[in-house]
Amino acid sequence: MSTSGVDDAIRPDGIVAERRLHPVTPFRRAWAPVAVITGWAVHDPNQAQEQLTRLTTTMLLGGLAVLVAAGSLYGFLTWWFTYFAVTESELRIRTGLLFRRTAHIRLERIQAVDVTQPLLARVAGVAKLRIDVVGTDKKDELAFLGQGEARRLRAELLARAAGFAPETAHEVGEAPAHELMRVPPAKLALALVLTGATWGSLAAALVVPPFLWLATHSVWTVLATALPLLGAAATASVGRFVSEYDWTLAESPDGLRIDHGLLDRTHETVPPGRVQTVRIVAPLLWRPLRWVRVELDVAGSENSVLVPVAPRAVAESVVARVLAGVTVPGELSRPPRRARWCVPLWWRGHGLAVTDAVFAARHGLLRRKLSLVPHAKVQSVRVTQGPWGRLWRLADVHVDTGANKTVTARLRDVQEAAALLREQAERSRTGRRSARPDRWMA
Amino acid sequence: METGSAAGAETTGTEPVWTGLPPGLLRMRRLLLVVWLGLTALAVGLLLGLLAGPAWAAFALLPLAVLAWGWVLLGRNWRSWRYAERADDLLISRGVLWHEETVVPYGRMQLVEVTSGPVERHFGLASVQLHTAAAATDATIPGLEPAEAERLRDRLTELGEARSAGL
Known part of the structure; x- marks a missing residue:
């Protein structure tokens, strides 16, 4: 568990070298007051105009100068009072000017390490380092560090988390990575064109505003709805392309490396044995091409895409690398025929397969989602049955995992479900025995 | 290990030892x-x-x-509630129309909680709640006698430590 919390008795151990963030950091906060004013002006243009006419130019400039100075001072102070240190077992982040706060992040509990570089940070040559631990705050990220320093720190954190001795952790350096796959831009573009969400949001953005115009004849209403809709359409198409551009997946002893992004670059590392569930999603229009999207869940991490688009065979080989020793089951058993009285038509989309290594459940008729849970990651198993299900002697089997995701095999025969419940508890116990330790190199 | 079968199954092998809730x-x-x-x-x-x-x-x-x-x-509803401590996991079965049966392996427990509200306390009752790393795990045993609740808590904690596993 992460043990981030407030601690007023900080013991500088003498040996632990505390470091500051990159000196560029204060500038990202300096713009906050300007942004607030701009936001207010955009939000309420009429009143902003009224207020503006009342002010003289000198007053305006003076006010702006004061705000920028105050913002800079605030930025500088927060930077000055933020330290971080890597000790043998934890990463310590000390922040706060008035309210001191120290986050202790246990290294062996690291679920993922991300180095992200927003566009401006790339220009300035700095990067943000984010450590995912179950229960971490948004605050527990190191923004910003020098590019080189971020990479070194990531390597050091991972080396220490892996269980290398603290003296050697410095020298271990970046673990060598070997590329598993790379998504070409043309393929990504085609995949997005074949996605329903892209067209759905675009259609909404083109159809709704004219209708609103006919109904209300008010420019403001139309603009107020059209702009968010257009924004949503842009994020669903161009935004996704930009963020998933040049998606590279590599494997290293430190775990999986996921690098992506056209403008904002993100480099994520998922250490071995952290993946809780893997989902293979096959949207309707991709199925003739046999393309799939692979998503994964890591406890405490926001990112969920592993591969934005890949041929099924490649995706399955990637899944085999991510979940060691797992082969994606090809044949799934459907619910019994009488399930059509519970879920007409869509009952055919449900399926279940249990192998020695994973619990795999599929749902969806058009957009097929196959979720895989390694037995070692099962937290609890539940069987539920409603009155209608009882009539047809059907029950649902739920498998809960640590990433707060539940994988459900719906509409199984009652006796099968009861047997599954019993066997799954057994398997999750034996599966855990063979699981790798938290410190994977130790 | 032969630890028994789930209830509701038209049973093969040994049944787990179910305990009902006290009438309180x-x-x-x-x-x-x-x-x-x-x-x-x-x-x-x-x-x-x-x-x-x-x-x-x-x-x-x-x-x-x-x-x-x-x-x-x-x-x-009261009759439908029951639990069984097996060698490696805890079974909780409940519900009449909406029946639910939960298995929580001891090694997966992060925290065991004994709670008792003012009304419950007046009637001399306490509930035991198990938390795992999955928030969806809904393993609560309500209305136990305080002594039994504490015994269960201690036993679960002990077993959880012995079989503890990470995420």
Whole structure:
């Protein structure tokens, strides 16, 4: 568990070298007051105009100068009072000017390490380092560090988390990575064109505003709805392309490396044995091409895409690398025929397969989602049955995992479900025995 | 390991040893039901009888019907609750119409909680709640006697430590 919390008795151990963030950091906060004013002006243009006419130019400039100075001072102070240190077992982040706060992040509990570089940070040559631990705050990220320093720190954190001795952790350096796959831009573009969400949001953005115009004849209403809709359409198409551009997946002893992004670059590392569930999603229009999207869940991490688009065979080989020793089951058993009285038509989309290594459940008729849970990651198993299900002697089997995701095999025969419940508890116990330790190199 | 089979299965092998809930919980729930619905019935009967005429007071039968129905329902619900401590996991089975059966391996428990609200305390009851790393895990055993709740908590903690595993 992460043990981030407030601690007023900080013991500088003498040996632990505390470091500051990159000196560029204060500038990202300096713009906050300007942004607030701009936001207010955009939000309420009429009143902003009224207020503006009342002010003289000198007053305006003076006010702006004061705000920028105050913002800079605030930025500088927060930077000055933020330290971080890597000790043998934890990463310590000390922040706060008035309210001191120290986050202790246990290294062996690291679920993922991300180095992200927003566009401006790339220009300035700095990067943000984010450590995912179950229960971490948004605050527990190191923004910003020098590019080189971020990479070194990531390597050091991972080396220490892996269980290398603290003296050697410095020298271990970046673990060598070997590329598993790379998504070409043309393929990504085609995949997005074949996605329903892209067209759905675009259609909404083109159809709704004219209708609103006919109904209300008010420019403001139309603009107020059209702009968010257009924004949503842009994020669903161009935004996704930009963020998933040049998606590279590599494997290293430190775990999986996921690098992506056209403008904002993100480099994520998922250490071995952290993946809780893997989902293979096959949207309707991709199925003739046999393309799939692979998503994964890591406890405490926001990112969920592993591969934005890949041929099924490649995706399955990637899944085999991510979940060691797992082969994606090809044949799934459907619910019994009488399930059509519970879920007409869509009952055919449900399926279940249990192998020695994973619990795999599929749902969806058009957009097929196959979720895989390694037995070692099962937290609890539940069987539920409603009155209608009882009539047809059907029950649902739920498998809960640590990433707060539940994988459900719906509409199984009652006796099968009861047997599954019993066997799954057994398997999750034996599966855990063979699981790798938290410190994977130790 | 032969630790038994789940309930509801038309059983093969050894059954787990199920423990039901003590009658205290049923008593408490029924008492609360009678008090609240009795008061409602009284209020409805009096108000309507005085304000709208004696015939309207018949509406007071409505809460009484609900009371009778709830009485039976509570009994059935109480009987459906049971739990079994097996060698490596805890089984909880509950619900009549919406039946749910949960298995939590001891090694997966992050925290065991014993809670007792003011009403529960008055009736000498406590509930034990198990938390795993998955928030969806809903493993609560309500209405235990405090001694039993504490015994269960200690045993679960002990077993959890012995079989502890990470995420």
